[in-house]
Amino acid sequence: MGFDENLFAGRRVIVTGAGRGIGAAVARAFLGCGATVVAHAGRSDAFVDRDLTPGLSADALARLTVLSADLAEPGSGERLxxxxxxxxxxxxxxxxxxGTMGGRIPAADTPSAYDTVLDLNIRSTVALTAALLPALRAxxxxxxxNTVSISARTGGSAGSSLYSGAKAFVSTWSRALARELAPDGIRVNAVSPGTIATDFHQRYSSAEKLKAxxxxIPLKRLGTPEDCAPAYLFLAANGLSGYITGQVIEVNGGQFMG
Ligand SMILES: NC(=O)c1ccc[n+]([C@@H]2O[C@H](COP(=O)([O-])OP(=O)(O)OC[C@H]3O[C@@H](n4cnc5c(N)ncnc54)[C@H](OP(=O)(O)O)[C@@H]3O)[C@@H](O)[C@H]2O)c1
Known part of the structure; x- marks a missing residue:
């Protein structure tokens, strides 16, 4: 049984990193439930035809706006x-x-990669959220x-220290915001994917590593973007999760049980 096709009818949903992978599946799921969606595709719309729009009805396409922006650039969150x-x-x-890892970065090289990895995974997220607060309050x-990561809890594997630390920041920041924004009726939660088969791991993990x-994983397979999307819909739907805030849902097949 899926979500009601009108669950988000009349609601306006913004999804960043929605041109491919997990974000694309999340945007498609919101569209399937009647939402009007602004999809920030990524640095370009290069993957939109592959992951975001295939098979969408004319009605869903009419409710979709696609934007692009490099969120590792200073000031990009505010501009978006x-x-x-x-x-x-x-x-x-x-x-x-x-978000992304920005490569496997040895600890000795992290100072030079610090700005890029943290500007993308933290700074633009904080800036976009702050700038949209009046619209959220309205x-x-x-x-x-917020999308965090299993690595926020485990530390991730070698070369992911900046990325894992950044996701831990977003996880804790989500809880802090949840408390601060509760009086405004704004709930803040996070989804923490485990190892999900997207372009992310094509870049950063070998086939042997993924097989192992x-x-x-207790459920004996990698996750898919479609495994993740329902957690976002659940956390966004007041009728389903209206008393849940400041929480992180781990979507990882049992890979980490915290
Ligand atoms: N896959 C996993 O196993 C996994 C696990 C835990 C957490 N996550 C998190 O889940 C989220 C989605 O990842 P994914 O697996 O779906 O990977 P993906 O397929 O690589 O998608 C990442 C998305 O983020 C966008 N992005 C990356 N760098 C950007 C930049 N500098 N400016 C603007 N947009 C940028 C990408 O746009 P471009 O097309 O421009 O690159 C893309 O839309 C990320 O936050 C990731 O850290 C993934």
Whole structure:
């Protein structure tokens, strides 16, 4: 049984990093439930035709706006917020999903990669959220859902220290925001993917590593973007999770049980 096709009818949803992978599946799931979606595709719209739009109905396509922006650039979060606000002054759901590891970075090299990795995974997320707060406050019961990572709890594997630390920041920041924004009726939660088969791991993990990981996962397989998307919808839907805030849902096949 899926979600009701009108669960988000009349609601405006922003998803970053939605051109491919997990973000694309999340944006498609919101569209399937009647939402109007602003999809920040990524640095370009290169993967939109592959992951975001295939098979969407004309009605869903009419509810979709695609933007692009490099969120590792200083000031990009603020600029993206301004672009989002051009098409509407209310945001019901904000999904901060754009992010990546930026390569396997040995500890000795982390100072030179620090700005890029943290600007993308932290600074632009914080800036976009802050700039959209008036629009979130203008909604009736808004919700923020942030993508963190299993590595925020485990530390990840070699070369991921900046990325894992950044995701731990977003995880703790989500809890702090949840408490601060509760009086405004804004709920803040996070989804923490385990090892999900997307372009992310094509870049950063060998086939052998992924095979060994899959064998070690209690559910005996890697996750898919479609395994992740329902957790976002659940956390964004007041009718389903209206009393849940400041929480992190781990979607990892049992890979980590915290
Ligand atoms: N896959 C996993 O196992 C896993 C596990 C834990 C957490 N996550 C997190 O889940 C989220 C989605 O990852 P994914 O697996 O779906 O990977 P993905 O397929 O590589 O998608 C990442 C998305 O973030 C965007 N992004 C990356 N760098 C950007 C930049 N500098 N400026 C703007 N957008 C940028 C990408 O846009 P471009 O097309 O421009 O690159 C893309 O839309 C990320 O936050 C990731 O850290 C993934």
């Amino acid at each position: 917020a301004a672009a989002v606000l051009e098409s509407g002054a209310v945001v019901d759901v904000l999904v901060n999903n754009a 909604a009736e019961g808004a919700s923020i859902v 990981t899959a064998e070690a």
